[in-house]
Every structure is written in structure tokens, then in C-alpha cells.
Amino acid sequence: MRAARFDRYGPAEVIRIEERAVPEVGDSDVLVRVDASAVGVTDAVSRSGTPWFARLFFGLRRPKYPLLGTEFAGTVERVGPGVTRFAPGDRVFGAAEVGAGATAEYVVVGEHAAVAHAPDGLDAAHAVATVDGFLTALPFLRDAGEVRPRQSVLVNGASGTVGSAAVQLAKHLGASVTAVTSGPNAELVRSLGADRVIDYTRQDFTTERDAYDVIFDAVGKRSFGACRRALTAHGIYLTTVPTGAIMLQTPWTRLFRGGRRAAIAFTGLRDSRTKGVELEQLAALVESGAFVPVVDRILPLDELVAAHRRVEGGHKVGSVVIAITDAAGPADASAADAATADDSREANGAPA
CATH class of the missing domain: 3.90.180.10 (Medium-chain alcohol dehydrogenases, catalytic domain)
Structure with missing residues (x-):
């Protein structure tokens, strides 16, 4: 072969x-x-x-x-x-x-x-x-971010593999979704369920204040420090990129601070049986039209x-x-x- x-x-x-x-x-x-x-x-x-x-x-x-x-x-x-x-x-x-x-x-x-x-x-x-984006975005949003109905979720890098899955999953979990992408991809992320789209070439979402319960940086381009003030008082910042800073911020903000915090999930290290069950869930979502x-x-x-x-x-x-x-x-x-x-x-x- x-x-x-x-x-x-x-x-x-x-x-x-x-x-x-x-x-x-x-x-x-x-x-x-x-x-x-x-x-x-x-x-x-x-x-x-x-x-x-x-x-x-x-x-x-x-x-x-x-x-x-x-x-x-x-x-x-x-x-x-x-x-x-x-x-x-x-x-x-x-x-x-x-x-x-x-x-x-x-x-x-x-x-x-x-x-x-x-x-x-x-x-x-x-x-x-559908596989990689779903198996990465799901544990970030469901487990690390604990996304719930009526929360406000921002996805940075919303048109990529993980970002496009995150937009759809956050919407499926009942959140209001803001997608950050470039202008040419705005209609794509809207078609995936985004309620609001920010063109990062024209607007910096980190200048907003107390706006999001969860910020998921699916491309690892913005730091917790840059995003912190855009989070609500008990909001959480998630990133897919394991930098030295986030490795320190994750335990520090969880143990020693009662407000905004940072987190990372090592999705590739999860048990393969768990992933198999999640793939069955993914197949059902695709067949229902809830995930494309x-x-x-x-x-x-x-x-x-x-x-x-x-x-x-x-x-x-x-x-x-x-x-x-x-x-x-x-x-x-x-x-x-x-x-x-x-x-x-x-x-x-x-x-x-």
C-alpha cells in the first residue's frame, strides 16, 4: 500500500x-x-x-x-x-x-x-x-468552558477547522455566538450559525469590555492578557496553543483568582473510547443538519x-x-x- x-x-x-x-x-x-x-x-x-x-x-x-x-x-x-x-x-x-x-x-x-x-x-x-474540528472544539467548549444556554461566546479564528466547528457547537449548546474572521469569510461563518461577525481587519474585539462569558481562541493569536477585559466578571479564556504563559495562567487563575480565568485542554491526550462515543454524537448531529x-x-x-x-x-x-x-x-x-x-x-x- x-x-x-x-x-x-x-x-x-x-x-x-x-x-x-x-x-x-x-x-x-x-x-x-x-x-x-x-x-x-x-x-x-x-x-x-x-x-x-x-x-x-x-x-x-x-x-x-x-x-x-x-x-x-x-x-x-x-x-x-x-x-x-x-x-x-x-x-x-x-x-x-x-x-x-x-x-x-x-x-x-x-x-x-x-x-x-x-x-x-x-x-x-x-x-x-468534520472529525478534527469537532473532537477539538467539543471538550474545549463543553468541558473547559462549560458553555450553557444564553451565554455569550466569541470564537477567534472562526473559519478554520476548529473555529468553524466551535461556532456550530457553541450554537448547538444554546449560546449566542460572535465569530471573528476576515471579511471574505463573514458569510460562511454566518451560515454556520454565528449571530454576529467581527472582521478582525477592521475591528479589534479585545477593546470590548465585559462582553463575553467565553472567549475561545481557536488559532492561538490573542493572549489571555489581551482578552481579559473583554470577558465578563467570571468569564473564561480558552486557547488551543500551549504557550508557557497559558501553562502558568491556567492553574494560577483557577486557584488564586475568583474572577476571569484562563484554561487550555489537551484534547489529543483524551481516551480514545471517549472520542469514539463523541464521533457517534457527531454523526447524529451531521445527519440532523446541526453540523456541516x-x-x-x-x-x-x-x-x-x-x-x-x-x-x-x-x-x-x-x-x-x-x-x-x-x-x-x-x-x-x-x-x-x-x-x-x-x-x-x-x-x-x-x-x-
């Missing part, structure tokens, strides 16, 4: 596509023929080895996990003799463990790992585009280097998807796909 690999840290050009043996299937394993994978920030970080603290997990001097890709969507090819949840021919989507190598023609995952039956009505490319995928573009496996460059460029809208097979979905799809989000939501009775 063809699989993506890198043997040293560096730019996107260190990636190569090589031939490997199809993985063996254990008693409780599922072998998935991958139709589509996704390239996320974690893939780019693991390949580049930057920022420096990422190497504490990915390997200090050389990559500990040389096979690329975690998110996948495809069809079950074989199952181990102890598997009861899945059968050959089932359409599935999920997130493999780091190093399993989901950007490949086949990947093995545990039956009770982060894998679930794919949502009806989505091709593989659009199914895989946002696809930046779909590229073939041979253009994986270009996909990594796109992710590192910081201007993608939604997920960059890699088509492993023709069954992934139409090529050259873009974020314009999400322009139909309003129609999908209205047709299913969901709020636009």
Missing part, C-alpha cells in the same frame, strides 16, 4: 510517499481502506518539530512517529475475530492514534477506539473534514506536500482533505461547499 512518511524534521518537502505492507489485524482490530484523510495542524507540527516543546511528545532529535495522518474516512476491509461493532463494507470515520499513519491506503484502529459509522449523506472527504463540514480543498495523495504548505500558511478555511481513492468525493472542492449550510440547516429544522 502507499503511505505518507518522513524521517527527519523539516519543511513539507521531507514528506515522501512509500510502499508499505498492509497492516496486520489483531483480535479486536478493524482494518479500514482509507478513502480520505485530512491534514491538520498536528500533522504539520509533528513533521516540522516546531514549536520546540512539541518535540517533548514527538521526539527530541528525530521523529518518534514517522507515519503521517490521524483523521480518516473509508470502508471496513477486514475485522478481527473478536470484533462485533463493525463488519466488512461498513462506512466509517475516525481518528487513529498518532503514528498509526492514516494518510495511507489502509489503517488499523481498535474496535473501541476513536472510530464510528460515518454519517449518512456525506462522502468520505466531507466526513473526514467545511472543506478548504481536496487534493490527491501525490499533492500532500502542497497540502502541508497550505495548512502552514495559516489561511485555510476549514479542513484540507487528501483524497486517497476516487471514492473520497469530487476533487477541487473548496470552502464554498459550506455556502449551502443555511439550506441544509433550514431543511432539517436547525437554526441558520
Whole structure:
């Protein structure tokens, strides 16, 4: 089978596509023929080895996990003799463990790992585009932020993979949502459910005062210090980027201050069984029209280097998807796909 690999840290050009043996299937394993994978920030970080603290997990001097890709969507090819949840021919989507190598023609995952039956009505490319953003945004908003109905939530970086998922989830949780993005993406985030849109090229949301119960910086561009006064008296600031400052501010503001506080969630370290349950919830949300995928573009496996460059460029809208097979979905799809989000939501009775 063809699989993506890198043997040293560096730019996107260190990636190569090589031939490997199809993985063996254990008693409780599922072998998935991958139709589509996704390239996320974690893939780019693991390949580049930057920022420096990422190497504490990915390997200090050389990559500990040389096979690329975690998110996948495809069809079950074989199952181990102890598997009861899945059968050959089932359409599935999920997130493999780091190093399993989901950007490949086949990947093995545990039956009770982060894998679930794919949502009806989505091709593989659009199914895989929902995974990373949802599995990241959900624990941030639901667990760390404790978002509740009638709260005010601001999402910075609202058109990215995590941000677009956060807008939809915050709305689903009953919050009033303010989305921060650039002007060209304003209609996209409105279609995802944002009640208000701020164009960051024209307005700085941090100049507001006592405005938001939760500020979720999905791109790690604004600090707790910059956002603090925009929070309500007991508001919480969340960020996806584990800087030294946030690592100190999280325990300090929780233990020694009774007002505004900061928090980070290490979503990649959560139990894979929990993620599997959440993927089942995601499938139900997609099928009800309450959650829609946002696809930046779909590229073939041979253009994986270009996909990594796109992710590192910081201007993608939604997920960059890699088509492993023709069954992934139409090529050259873009974020314009999400322009139909309003129609999908209205047709299913969901709020636009």
C-alpha cells in the first residue's frame, strides 16, 4: 500500500510517499481502506518539530512517529475475530492514534477506539473534514468552558477547522455566538450559525469590555492578557496553543483568582473510547443538519506536500482533505461547499 512518511524534521518537502505492507489485524482490530484523510495542524507540527516543546511528545532529535495522518474516512476491509461493532463494507470515520499513519491506503484502529459509522449523506472527504474540528472544539467548549444556554461566546479564528466547528457547537449548546474572521469569510461563518461577525481587519474585539462569558481562541493569536477585559466578571479564556504563559495562567487563575480565568485542554491526550462515543454524537448531529463540514480543498495523495504548505500558511478555511481513492468525493472542492449550510440547516429544522 502507499503511505505518507518522513524521517527527519523539516519543511513539507521531507514528506515522501512509500510502499508499505498492509497492516496486520489483531483480535479486536478493524482494518479500514482509507478513502480520505485530512491534514491538520498536528500533522504539520509533528513533521516540522516546531514549536520546540512539541518535540517533548514527538521526539527530541528525530521523529518518534514517522507515519503521517490521524483523521480518516473509508470502508471496513477486514475485522478481527473478536470484533462485533463493525463488519466488512461498513462506512466509517475516525481518528487513529498518532503514528498509526492514516494518510495511507489502509489503517488499523481498535474496535473501541476513536472510530464510528460515518454519517449518512456525506462522502468520505466531507466526513473526514468534520472529525478534527469537532473532537477539538467539543471538550474545549463543553468541558473547559462549560458553555450553557444564553451565554455569550466569541470564537477567534472562526473559519478554520476548529473555529468553524466551535461556532456550530457553541450554537448547538444554546449560546449566542460572535465569530471573528476576515471579511471574505463573514458569510460562511454566518451560515454556520454565528449571530454576529467581527472582521478582525477592521475591528479589534479585545477593546470590548465585559462582553463575553467565553472567549475561545481557536488559532492561538490573542493572549489571555489581551482578552481579559473583554470577558465578563467570571468569564473564561480558552486557547488551543500551549504557550508557557497559558501553562502558568491556567492553574494560577483557577486557584488564586475568583474572577476571569484562563484554561487550555489537551484534547489529543483524551481516551480514545471517549472520542469514539463523541464521533457517534457527531454523526447524529451531521445527519440532523446541526453540523456541516467545511472543506478548504481536496487534493490527491501525490499533492500532500502542497497540502502541508497550505495548512502552514495559516489561511485555510476549514479542513484540507487528501483524497486517497476516487471514492473520497469530487476533487477541487473548496470552502464554498459550506455556502449551502443555511439550506441544509433550514431543511432539517436547525437554526441558520
